[in-house]
Amino acid sequence: MEKLYIIKIGGNIIDNENALNKFLSDYASLSSKKILIHGGGKVATDISAGLGIEAKMVDGRRITDAETLKIVTMVYGGLINKNIVASLQSKNCNAIGLTGADANIIKSTKRPVKNGIDYGFVGDVEKVNEEILTSLIKSGLYPIIAPLSHDGNGNMLNVNADTMASVTSVALSKLFEVHLIYCFELKGVLENFEDKNSVISEITQSNYSTLKEKGVISKGMIPKLDNSFDAINLGVTSVRICHADDLVSIINKEEPLGTVLKK
Amino acid sequence: MEKLYIIKIGGNIIDNENALNKFLSDYASLSSKKILIHGGGKVATDISAGLGIEAKMVDGRRITDAETLKIVTMVYGGLINKNIVASLQSKNCNAIGLTGADANIIKSTKRPVKNGIDYGFVGDVEKVNEEILTSLIKSGLYPIIAPLSHDGNGNMLNVNADTMASVTSVALSKLFEVHLIYCFELKGVLENFEDKNSVISEITQSNYSTLKEKGVISKGMIPKLDNSFDAINLGVTSVRICHADDLVSIINKEEPLGTVLKK
Numbered sequence: 001m002e003k004l005y006i007i008k009i010g011g012n013i014i015d016n017e018n019a020l021n022k023f024l025s026d027y028a029s030l031s032s033k034k035i036l037i038h039g040g041g042k043v044a045t046d047i048s049a050g051l052g053i054e055a056k057m058v059d060g061r062r063i064t065d066a067e068t069l070k071i072v073t074m075v076y077g078g079l080i081n082k083n084i085v086a087s088l089q090s091k092n093c094n095a096i097g098l099t100g101a102d103a104n105i106i107k108s109t110k111r112p113v114k115n116g117i118d119y120g121f122v123g124d125v126e127k128v129n130e131e132i133l134t135s136l137i138k139s140g141l142y143p144i145i146a147p148l149s150h151d152g153n154g155n156m157l158n159v160n161a162d163t164m165a166s167v168t169s170v171a172l173s174k175l176f177e178v179h180l181i182y183c184f185e186l187k188g189v190l191e192n193f194e195d196k197n198s199v200i201s202e203i204t205q206s207n208y209s210t211l212k213e214k215g216v217i218s219k220g221m222i223p224k225l226d227n228s229f230d231a232i233n234l235g236v237t238s239v240r241i242c243h244a245d246d247l248v249s250i251i252n253k254e255e256p257l258g259t260v261l262k263k
Numbered sequence: 264m265e266k267l268y269i270i271k272i273g274g275n276i277i278d279n280e281n282a283l284n285k286f287l288s289d290y291a292s293l294s295s296k297k298i299l300i301h302g303g304g305k306v307a308t309d310i311s312a313g314l315g316i317e318a319k320m321v322d323g324r325r326i327t328d329a330e331t332l333k334i335v336t337m338v339y340g341g342l343i344n345k346n347i348v349a350s351l352q353s354k355n356c357n358a359i360g361l362t363g364a365d366a367n368i369i370k371s372t373k374r375p376v377k378n379g380i381d382y383g384f385v386g387d388v389e390k391v392n393e394e395i396l397t398s399l400i401k402s403g404l405y406p407i408i409a410p411l412s413h414d415g416n417g418n419m420l421n422v423n424a425d426t427m428a429s430v431t432s433v434a435l436s437k438l439f440e441v442h443l444i445y446c447f448e449l450k451g452v453l454e455n456f457e458d459k460n461s462v463i464s465e466i467t468q469s470n471y472s473t474l475k476e477k478g479v480i481s482k483g484m485i486p487k488l489d490n491s492f493d494a495i496n497l498g499v500t501s502v503r504i505c506h507a508d509d510l511v512s513i514i515n516k517e518e519p520l521g522t523v524l525k526k
Contacts (some may be wrong), residue, residue, distance in 0.1 A: 048339075050314045070342060074310075078341020079333060082411065082419055090417035096366040099351045101406055103359040132402075139398060141366050148345065154353035164291055191494045 004137070004176035005034040006252060008165035010143035010184040011041035013244045014080060023183065024084065028091035030251055031216045033137050033176070036095075037145045037168065038084060039066040039161040039209040044068075062185075064120040073090040073156050076146040094186050096141045100125075100149030101156060103132045106164065109158045110148035123149040123157030125164065128171035166227035166236075173235035180236050181251075182224060189221060204262045205229055228261045267400070267439035268297040269427035269515060273447040274304035276507045277343060286446065286507045287347065291354035293514055296400050296439070299358075300408045300431065301347060302424040307338040327383040327421040335495075339409040347407050357402045363388075363412030364419060369427065371420045372414035378403045382425050384419030386412045387426065391434035415449075429490035429499075435442045436498035442516075443499050445487060446507040451522035452484060468492055493522045 007027065013019045027226045028038060037195065048071050056063035064072065079095040088095035100106030100123075108123025136143055145168070147161035169180040188199035205213065209223060211217045217225060228239040242250060242258025249255040270290065276282045290299060308318045311334050319326035326506040327335065351358035363369030363386075371386025379446025399406055400484040408431070410424035425445065428517060432443040451462035466474065471488060474480045480488065491502040 047314070051310070052313075073345050074337035074341040076341070077345045078337040078339070080338045082336050082362055082364055085362075086413040086419050088287075089364055089413055089416045090415060094367060095364075097362070097364070099345055099348075099360070101360070102350055104352055132404075135402060139395075141395075149350040152353055152354055154350045156349050162441055168373055211478060 001177040004172055004178050004253065005030065005032050005181060006033060006037065006165055006169045006172065006178055007181045007183060007247065008037045009244060010161075011039040012185040013183065014038060014041035015043070016130070019185070019196065019234040019244060020084075021087065023247070024087045025091055026213065026244075026248045028088055028093035029248065032064070032221055033134070035137070035143045035145065035168065035172075036084070037147070037161055037165045038076075039078060039147060040072065041080065043079065044071050047071055047075060053158055058119070061120075064122050065078040066121070069156060069158060070123040072158050073148060077148050077156075081144060087144070088144070090207060093142055094140060096098060096136065097144045099146045100159065100164075100181050103129070103131045103136075104150075105129045105133055105143075105145075105169065106159070110151055110157060111153070121155065121157050123151065125149065125159060125161045125167045128169040130175060131220055133168075133172065134175050160223070162224045162227050162244070165233045169231050169236045169239075173237070174194070176253050178236045180228070180231055180239045181247065182230050182239070182241045183247055187241065187243045187246070187257070188241055189217065189225070191216060193218060200259050201256065202260050202262060203231075223261075225261070232261060232263055264438070264440040266295055267435055267441050268293065268295050269300065269426060269432045269435065269441055270297060270444045270446060270510065272302065272507065273424075273445070274302040274313075275448040277301060278306070278447065282448070282507060283347075284350065286510070287350045288354055289353055289507075291356035292511065295514065297402070298396070298406045298408065298431065299347070300410070300424055300428040301343060302410060303335065303339050305341065306342065307334050308362075310334055310338060318500075321380055321382070326381075327385050329384070331464060332384040332419060332421060332485045334514035335421050336411060340411050342418075344407060344409040344481045351405065351407070356405055358407050359399065360407045360409065362419070363422065363427075363476045364471075366392070366399075368392045368396055368406075369412045369422070369431065370415055371422060373414055373418070373420060378399065384418065384420050385417055386403075386414065386422045388412065388422060388430045389432050393434040394437060396435065397438050422488070423449060425487045425490050429494045432494050432499045432502075433497040434456055436500070441499045443491070443494055443502045445491075445504045447500075448506065450506045450509070450520070451504055452480065452488070453477060454463070456481060463522050464519065465523050465525060486523070495524060495526055499505075
């Protein structure tokens with residue numbers, strides 16, 4: 001099967017103009033088939049604040065009320081997505097910006113109230129339409145996906161970008177050899193958060209439990225790793241967590257940078 | 264050649280939730296190949312005001328400074344475009360939302376300063392990529408285009424939606440029999456603006472000059488009509504200006520509603 005890289009870029013890179021520009025140049029230079037999934041960053045929070053809308057968070061996840069849904073639809077689906085697309089176009093990468101609603105590529109269900117927490121307009125992915133994504137990729141386009149979906153009843157829904165990357169990778173692994181890469185501002189999963197070079201080069205499913213018990217893996221990293229192991233168990237060939245600056249070395253030179261996850 | 268309807272929907276319909284919903288139901292029900300191009304509406308102005316950014320207008324056209332460009336990219340490319348797409352998806356229309364930057368479908372040049380007026384980040388369309396649009400249409404997708412383009416150097420640009428509809432129609436008339444329909448909140452071009460039923464059923468290029476001289480055609484309508492006659496002269500089969508409510512009757516029942524423009 002042909003290789004497909006699904007690359008997720010985090011909010012910290014998006015918030016930093018220079019880091020984003022460097023990342024997009026690197027991304028554009030990759031000759032493989034690829035999909036980019038981007039996070040949100042701080043812009044949505046800043047714009048909400050400017051409009052007097054308070055951001056609500058529970059366990060590091062945004063609570064999406066109707067006003068916040070408008071903001072994220074604007075900022076993720078409009079501002080961030082289109083600026084990434086325009087930048088990639090200037091770097092000779094024929095990018096096409098999409099949300100899950102576009103061409104119905106990713107349909108979701110509004111998350112039910114759980115343990116008394118109503119996340120609001122947040123979606124849990126129900127179905128990835130891998131045929132349409134594949135047909136776009138095969139026609140020479142490079143999908144850039146915002147962390148937004150729809151419920152099939154006319155509502156947009158906010159989706160966690162890590163989860164979106166993971167479920168999209170699983171769906172496309174029916175048709176491609178999928179390599180999922182999470183790019184962020186650190187060199188990988190760290191053994192000691194104070195030492196930015198203490199990268200754990202490999203995490204297996206069995207030592208993952210130990211690392212969690214010992215408290216080595218921090219709270220924010222757990223959903224990302226849970227998603228990753230789910231993806232591996234469901235057919236994704238490899239999952240890597242690395243610094244955005246290392247993307248080209250990893251893909252083009254096959255350097256084993258960052259943290260690789262294994263069964 | 265196969266028929267293709269290019270339908271432009273104005274801001275007044277977009278601003279009215281019920282009118283928009285009715286229009287989208289009608290649009291979804293059309294079985295022909297079709298492209299929807301939407302305007303902006305008042306939301307961008309409201310959000311700008313909320314953020315303390317003043318909207319600047321010259322001759323009824325928005326001056327797009329850097330802050331306004333961010334707002335229109337968010338509102339047109341994100342909020343309005345994605346809500347239309349999600350709504351159409353719920354009505355069984357496989358819509359895909361695009362700006363000119365996406366898949367490089369419409370590339371523009373930043374408008375040069377003219378007569379001392381700097382329009383800012385406003386684009387004049389340079390090239391419509393009719394092949395990619397056609398390939399999307401032929402794969403069963405229905406493009407929904409926001410009035411935004413890019414300059415190929417990484418910048419988004421604000422584009423007049425009427426002009427965008429007109430140039431897109433011209434480009435696609437190489438491959439389709441294109442019918443361009445401008446839908447708005449009036450029944451057509453009016454003989455007497457006070458009488459909303461005084462629709463001029465047909466305007467030819469020769470009586471257009473007379474109507475302009477007599478002042479029958481109002482200022483705001485002139486760019487729309489100029490664009491329309493340009494489109495007809497460059498290969499578009501027909502141009503019609505009508506009420507959004509009349510779209511289905513015009514296309515499915517071939518009722519001669521609204522104002523038709525002829526050579």
